[in-house]
Structure formats: C-alpha cells, structure tokens
Amino acid sequence: MATMLHLVALGCVRGDRALFSGLDLTLGPGGAALVTGPNGAGKTSLLRIIAGLLPAQSGTVEKQGMLAFAGEQAALSRNQTLEQALLYWARLDGQDAADVHAALDWMALRAIADIPVRMLSTGQTKRAALARVIAGKADIWLLDEPANGLDTESRAQLEAAISEHRSQGGIVIAATHQPLAMPDAVELPIGAVT
Numbered sequence: 001m002a003t004m005l006h007l008v009a010l011g012c013v014r015g016d017r018a019l020f021s022g023l024d025l026t027l028g029p030g031g032a033a034l035v036t037g038p039n040g041a042g043k044t045s046l047l048r049i050i051a052g053l054l055p056a057q058s059g060t061v062e063k064q065g066m067l068a069f070a071g072e073q074a075a076l077s078r079n080q081t082l083e084q085a086l087l088y089w090a091r092l093d094g095q096d097a098a099d100v101h102a103a104l105d106w107m108a109l110r111a112i113a114d115i116p117v118r119m120l121s122t123g124q125t126k127r128a129a130l131a132r133v134i135a136g137k138a139d140i141w142l143l144d145e146p147a148n149g150l151d152t153e154s155r156a157q158l159e160a161a162i163s164e165h166r167s168q169g170g171i172v173i174a175a176t177h178q179p180l181a182m183p184d185a186v187e188l189p190i191g192a193v194t
C-alpha cells in the first residue's frame with residue numbers, strides 16, 4: 001500500500017499551555033513538510049505526536065508505512081564503532097551491512113566508520129543519526145533539526161538523501177530553524193509562543 005500520512009485537526013497541550021490546534025496535513029508518496037516556528041512553539045512535540053511518542057490533545061494521526069524518528073539524541077551506543085552501532089539498528093529494522101554502508105556513503109562517514117561513537121564531533125554525530133535513519137529504510141522520516149551542526153557540504157548531502165528518499169516514494173517531515181532545501185514541501189508554521 002502507498003506510503004501516506006494524514007493529520008486531522010491535531011492539537012497539542014503541554015503543561016497547561018495549548019501549543020497548536022486544528023493542524024491538518026496530508027502527504028502521499030514523495031511528499032514533504034517543513035515545520036517551522038520559534039523556540040518552544042511545539043515543533044518537536046508535533047514530531048513526537050506523529051511518532052506515537054506523545055499523545056495528542058485532539059485530532060488524529062493516520063499513517064501508512066514504517067516510520068523513523070531522528071531526534072536530538074543520536075540513539076547510538078557510545079562505545080561501539082559507528083559501523084557497529086549502525087549495524088545494531090539496521091538489523092533491528094530488518095536491514096543489513098550493505099544498507100549501513102550505503103547510508104555511511106550518503107552521509108560521507110565511511111572514513112570514520114571504525115571510530116567509537118563517543119569520539120564523533122557534534123556534526124559527525126548528527127550525520128550518524130541521519131545515517132541510522134537512512135539505513136533503516138523506513139517509509140516516513142521525521143527529522144528534528146536535521147541540519148543542526150552540519151557544515152555546508154553535509155547539509156547538501158542531507159538534502160540529496162532526502163530528495164532520493166522522496167523519489168523512491170518516501171515521505172519526510174523536517175522541523176528546522178536552519179535553511180533546508182526540500183522542493184515543493186508543505187510549509188507548516190507552528191504558532192508563536194505567548
């Protein structure tokens with residue numbers, strides 16, 4: 001069945017504060033959305049609701065396809081080499097070493113595949129987290145600040161990986177403060193903090 005994400009009248013309350021309400025979005029194969037808004041507006045909360053990690057206050061999330069979430073934490077074992085850590089997740093996702101190697105290439109990480117995760121720089125850790133998502137081959141990518149800490153070249157690689165994923169029928173939702181080229185992405189501004 002075709003990959004699909006459908007948000008209907010989604011609302012979110014954190015603590016006693018309403019962050020957003022009545023949020024609608026429909027994405028089909030190759031679709032993308034760019035979530036923007038000031039600090040604390042609820043961008044991460046929205047991604048977490050879509051991922052099923054946070055309950056919505058109102059509305060529904062319908063999805064067709066496997067989902068991957070790349071959040072602030074890389075979720076990679078610090079004492080394993082980058083390749084081992086990615087292989088661990090890839091196997092859980094039903095993928096193999098070839099998928100990990102392809103993902104390392106997408107994020108230009110092959111040269112440091114044998115370095116322990118704990119020794120990676122901020123930007124390298126971000127690229128490693130993105131490689132984890134790429135290797136997992138999920139249909140729907142939820143990317144929280146994917147360009148944070150990336151240099152110009154790495155950001156271009158990320159954009160190319162996103163474009164390839166979409167051309168294969170995948171869906172991408174990215175929350176970002178950084179410029180990120182996603183042609184024809186739906187703009188999803190989350191309201192200002194009061």
Ligand SMILES: Nc1ncnc2c1ncn2[C@@H]1O[C@H](COP(=O)(O)OP(=O)(O)OP(=O)(O)O)[C@@H](O)[C@H]1O
Nearest residue numbers: 014015019037038039040041042043044045046175
């Ligand atoms: N566990 C929690 N309980 C109550 N409120 C929370 C909790 N976690 C986060 N919040 C609040 O929810 C609001 C939205 O947070 P969220 O991380 O979704 O915003 P954001 O738009 O991603 O922000 P940023 O741009 O700074 O990453 C913030 O005001 C935050 O303080």
